[in-house]
Amino acid sequence: MSDKNKHGIELMKEGKYEEAAKAFHSALEENPDDPVIYVNFGNLLELVGEYEKAMGFFDKAISMDETMAPAYYGGGVVFYKLEQYDDALDLFQEAIKRGLSDGDSHFMLGMSFSQLGDITRALPHFQSAAEKNSEDVEAWFQYGMTLGKLNLFEQAITALENVIELAPDHADAYYNLGVAYLYKENIQKAKEMFAKAIENQNDHLLAHNGIKKINEIQESTETND
Template identity: 50%
Template sequence: MDKNQQGIQYMQEGNWEEAAKLFMEAIDENPTDPVAYINFGNVLAAVGDTDRALKFYEKAIEIDGSAAAAYYSAGNLYFEQEQFEEAIKMFDKAMNHGLDSSDNYFMLGMCYIQLEQTKYALPYLQRSVELNKEDAEALFQYGLCLAKLELIDEAITQLEKCINIDENHADAYYNLGVAYGFKEDETKALKMFDKALTIQPDHLLAGYGKKLLKA
């Protein structure tokens, strides 16, 4: 196992100090290997040192302009800092350099949602769930996106898939309740609101939705 692989194992165990040590050794031994810079940047990001993390991603990109993982990691940092347009640029570059992953498409979709550009978010979220049909959160966000565009039947389909995977997703049940209410199916809507409140008794929106139906 090389130092990058061993370092990643330490990261998975939450042993950031040992991981950082190995990645720095890997950089010293091979300063033109972008992987070690990306890995060290990921350690810095994990411990909240975002400015330094970004510098390591930039160094990786400087060494290898096609290092898709560096663009993706930088995109995540920009997203966390609510710099959504910068994040989009990074995720786009990751995609253009061959990163065909559900996570990258999901993050692109989430950037556009944060910018309230739902139509732009839709195809990325759709692609995300195509690549990973078991990602409950991606299915939820895709369903929510469809609902915002008033594609109610399609939204219900995705939200149902979400709760089939995560039966405790209170927000998915709430939004199913809203969708069924939109379709004037009060029985199903009430059932969904009740389910959301069973999972999360303080779910204010579900409680409000239920009161509206019973008014």
């Protein structure tokens, strides 16, 4: 990797996008046949919302080396942000097929399936993402949410508890734990989880509504008794 390419990556990580663009431009002048530089420049353009230009760089990288898995991944991110989920899905699958089988690739593939309403096919990719990036809060959360949607509540609880362990203030995780416990008919535990959601986000309307419904159920039970 050229020094200018490395410098461009460092500048991009620091949020110095204009300087990074100059570094990548210089790197390409020195090494116009290096597909890696095109991928990095494409990643930069995607970050700043220049999606059409970014795709041009990813396509160029692929035309130079069709095994360039990060170029497929970068293109997938662009299509995902443009809400073209079918196209995104194709490119994330291609990235994985070409060897980029990391947590991020599986997570984005899971998100693409999820956006298309295919949660059954999303599930194994969220599971892979969570297993490969064991401290990725969002991967565990999406995995837990998807398990819940598939009525796999025991597994959903385990996954969402991992979220809480990693991010103790994750109000949505507490809320979804509450929902899972409700389905398991553990009303007291559900109420505790909804309360924890509110403790961490006072305006969590769904959690407030959950407690309200539980109170109504308990009052109705007491009246009938």
